[in-house]
Amino acid sequence: MGRIVHLAIKCASRETYEKSARFYKDVFGIYETKNTYDRGHHSKHMTDGNIDLALMLYDSEDEKEARLAGPGARIHHIGLEVLDRPSMIKKIEDNGGRIFSNRAEGALKYHSPDGTLGEIVGVGRYIKKDMSPQGRIAHIAMKVNDMEVATRFYENVFDFKQISTKTDGGRVSRHMSDGDTDIALVSYPSEDAPEANLAGEGPCIHHWGVEVPDMAAALVKVRAHGGEVLAGASATAVKIRAPDGNVCEISPNGAYAAAAV
Numbered sequence: 001m002g003r004i005v006h007l008a009i010k011c012a013s014r015e016t017y018e019k020s021a022r023f024y025k026d027v028f029g030i031y032e033t034k035n036t037y038d039r040g041h042h043s044k045h046m047t048d049g050n051i052d053l054a055l056m057l058y059d060s061e062d063e064k065e066a067r068l069a070g071p072g073a074r075i076h077h078i079g080l081e082v083l084d085r086p087s088m089i090k091k092i093e094d095n096g097g098r099i100f101s102n103r104a105e106g107a108l109k110y111h112s113p114d115g116t117l118g119e120i121v122g123v124g125r126y127i128k129k130d131m132s133p134q135g136r137i138a139h140i141a142m143k144v145n146d147m148e149v150a151t152r153f154y155e156n157v158f159d160f161k162q163i164s165t166k167t168d169g170g171r172v173s174r175h176m177s178d179g180d181t182d183i184a185l186v187s188y189p190s191e192d193a194p195e196a197n198l199a200g201e202g203p204c205i206h207h208w209g210v211e212v213p214d215m216a217a218a219l220v221k222v223r224a225h226g227g228e229v230l231a232g233a234s235a236t237a238v239k240i241r242a243p244d245g246n247v248c249e250i251s252p253n254g255a256y257a258a259a260a261v
């Protein structure tokens with residue numbers, strides 16, 4: 001089985017890299033742990049205490065991994081902690097995924113059959129820290145082309161469990177869980193459907209989600225620190241665009257656990 005332990009966001013400039021790090025700290029209390037440089041990119045590792053959030057700044061778009069999730073600012077990949085790496089590599093390939101990285105690479109990247117990018121890492125690569133009282137990374141949403149192919153991949157490879165499937169105006173969203181984080185697979189009736197293109201065309205990691213203790217206070221902070229509120233009316237989930245250009249969704253504490261009941 002696999003557990004989501006890492007989320008990597010590619011920033012398009014030094015300015016948005018620095019600004020978004022301050023934004024996540026000021027708004028969600030997601031705090032810096034270390035800075036690294038490897039394979040042509042700087043990474044600013046941050047955490048909510050549970051999941052490692054890596055902001056990445058590539059030297060150029062021509063670096064080997066820079067455009068794996070598309071050009072420009074992107075939610076680049078998720079990272080999953082796995083116990084048995086060789087058997088996991090086999091499962092990824094048996095279920096239609098493709099291994100991208102050198103097989104000896106500590107953070108081994110793969111393309112899921114739906115095209116999004118993931119990475120498997122050994123247990124303990126990202127250790128847990130003190131939990132932020134201001135925000136918990138609770139949700140990852142992926143736009144998929146084929147709901148059933150994507151579902152089988154996450155069930156068969158990582159043992160994610162299905163929680164619910166809802167259809168709304170042709171948009172299908174299936175929530176799954178790794179036991180901790182809510183993973184939503186979303187298929188839209190077309191690229192013109194509302195919100196379909198918020199993160200660009202085609203399959204992608206569409207947005208990530210943070211649970212907060214006080215929605216109203218969080219949205220005040222979003223605006224004060226350079227974020228844009230995209231949809232304001234819902235009491236349970238509000239999408240924002242962070243200074244790095246990517247979409248994040250804010251929900252009240254416990255929203256995903258409540259939805260799963």
Ligand SMILES: [Fe+2]
Pocket residue numbers: 006008054077079107119
């Ligand atoms: Fe990574």
